[in-house]
Amino acid sequence: MINKFDVEFLEGAHEFIYKLPKKDRDKILYNIWKSRAVNDPELFKKLTETIWEFRTLFNKKHYRLFGFWHKKNGVETIVICTHGIVKKTNKTPDKEIERAEILRIEFLKNI
Numbered sequence: 001m002i003n004k005f006d007v008e009f010l011e012g013a014h015e016f017i018y019k020l021p022k023k024d025r026d027k028i029l030y031n032i033w034k035s036r037a038v039n040d041p042e043l044f045k046k047l048t049e050t051i052w053e054f055r056t057l058f059n060k061k062h063y064r065l066f067g068f069w070h071k072k073n074g075v076e077t078i079v080i081c082t083h084g085i086v087k088k089t090n091k092t093p094d095k096e097i098e099r100a101e102i103l104r105i106e107f108l109k110n111i
Contacts, residue, residue: 003036005069006078013065016084018065027058028065028084047092051100052079062087066100070107079109087094 009017013109017025035044046052047066054065065084072078082103085096 005110006035006076007032007067007081008070008078009035009066009081010083010107012083012103013067013081014066024033024058024061024063028054028056028063033063042078045096048101050095050104053092064092064096066096068100068104068107082107 017028020028031043034040035054042055044049044052044054050068052067052069054067056063056065063084065081065085067079067081070078070080083096085093087093
């Protein structure tokens with residue numbers, strides 16, 4: 001399986017994932033791993049011009065991990081994960097998309 005991109009986690013995304021129960025965390029990480037090789041909008045979906053989300057449904061919970069595309073050293077394509085949520089409604093909350101955009105801008109300022 002050829003990976004199309006790498007994934008890195010900012011502190012908020014890392015904390016979100018590792019506070020979850022192990023089985024939930026394993027499923028999210030598996031879906032991220034799988035989305036690196038297959039083009040499936042059920043796993044990885046574009047929300048705005050710059051923000052994407054990794055999507056996982058596990059045990060009737062809708063997990064979302066927000067991120068953005070970046071080129072590391074101008075060569076490696078990576079997705080930087082900003083933070084995650086357990087989604088409670090059908091629509092992704094605008095405030096979470098805005099939060100991901102703010103974290104993207106901060107990240108780019110500091111590299």
